[in-house]
Amino acid sequence: MxxxxxxxxxxxxxxxxxxxxxxxxxxxxxxxxxxxxxxxxxxxxxxxxxxxxxxxxxxxxxxxxxxxxxxxxxxxxxxxxxxxxxxxxxxxxxxxxxxxxxxxxxxxxxxxxxxxxxxxxxxxxxxxxxxxxxxxxxxxxxxxxxxxxxxxxxAPVAERFPALLPDPGLKTDDPVNQGFALFQKNCLACHRLNGAGDAQFGPDLNIPYNPTEYFGADFLKRYIRDPQSLRQWPQAKMPGFSATVLPDGELEMLVGYLKHMAGRKVKP
Structure with a gap:
């Protein structure tokens, strides 16, 4: 031994x-x-x-x-x-x-x-x-x-994965586009959306359903802030995003992007 x-x-x-x-x-x-x-x-x-x-x-x-x-x-x-x-x-x-x-x-x-x-x-x-x-x-x-x-x-995410893009008719400074930038920074490492992305961890956030379709808005925000406060299990990997890292205004834009993309489903 x-x-x-x-x-x-x-x-x-x-x-x-x-x-x-x-x-x-x-x-x-x-x-x-x-x-x-x-x-x-x-x-x-x-x-x-x-x-x-x-x-x-x-x-x-x-x-x-x-x-x-x-x-x-x-x-x-x-x-x-x-x-x-x-x-x-x-x-x-x-x-x-x-x-x-x-x-x-x-x-x-x-x-x-x-x-x-x-x-x-x-x-x-x-x-x-x-x-x-x-x-x-x-x-x-x-x-x-x-x-x-x-x-x-x-290459930038938008070039590699066009299925992630919001409506191209939106202005550059539209909150949905700002939410897309936040999604890239905070979510894309673990999640795909419309099958697009390199992540192999979390579920796709649009196919078959977008979290804004089964979470009430307030509960989705609470989940992003502290996942274990809504769903507790030992193997959970999703971190919480504090207001220091993701202020309330940015959290609102991130959820706004997800809600927008619920209307832009593209099956992989």
Whole structure:
């Protein structure tokens, strides 16, 4: 039994030390190994207050995301894909910030592995996108992808998935279009809509039914704020969206987009 435990520990150490992060940034591509990132010239130790995934303060070895995103411009669009298929759609501009809310790549050191996220689960490693001072940029929980395997430069969501688009006759600043932008930021990492999107987690939010068709508006808003307050089960994965991250006015626009799309069903 002791030999088996030692062998298992060696396998875990090998897995962590062999972890790699693939960056596909358009004109440039790079694969980083754990050991390389831990020796990066800008690596440092950082304590994240009230970490979104661990629900407590956590200390990590980190590299600024801005130092890794070679050639990326603020107007670019990125997608971070996790080992389990979670696909976070990320505007590049916040990731490049050097003041205010700042993005960091946390690197799990095989010699000092992170704790599991919950009993029976893996840690957030080997790579985890974390934020310092997230309240200064209204950073959503969906902008904290963990178990990250790759980060890719992508075409904007509207170009890749036209089935997500609101009525093209609406003005650019229409609240429904603003709600669409919020949907991309807060929902698309886990949900598809009209079969469109890369997410493999949550249900489609329009096919066969849109949540505005079976939730009263107030209950839908309550569910988005705190899912466990309406439906409780141990394996629930949907995070709550506080008023700090998603103010009431933005929540209203997000629900408005969903209600609008209930009239624009496109079967996959």
């Amino acid at each position: 002791k030999a088996f435990i030692v062998f298992g520990a060696l396998l875990l150490s090998t897995h962590l030390s062999a972890a790699q992060l693939d960056l596909q940034l358009g004109a440039t591509a790079r694969t980083w190994q754990t050991e390389e990132l831990l020796k990066h010239p800008q690596v440092q130790t950082l304590t994240i207050k009230d970490d979104v995934s661990y629900k407590r303060d956590m200390t990590y070895r980190v590299v600024p995301m801005a130092a890794l995103l070679t050639g990326i411009k603020p107007q670019d669009h990125l997608q971070a894909v996790a080992l389990d298929g979670f696909a976070a759609e990320l505007a590049a501009a916040p990731l490049l910030n050097r003041v205010g809310a700042r993005a960091w790549l946390a690197i799990e050191d095989p010699a000092q592995p992170w704790p599991p996220l919950a009993e029976g689960k893996h840690s957030a490693g080997p790579f985890y996108l974390v934020w310092s001072d997230p309240q200064k940029g209204k950073i959503s929980p969906e902008q904290w992808p963990f178990e990250v395997a790759s980060i890719k430069r992508m």
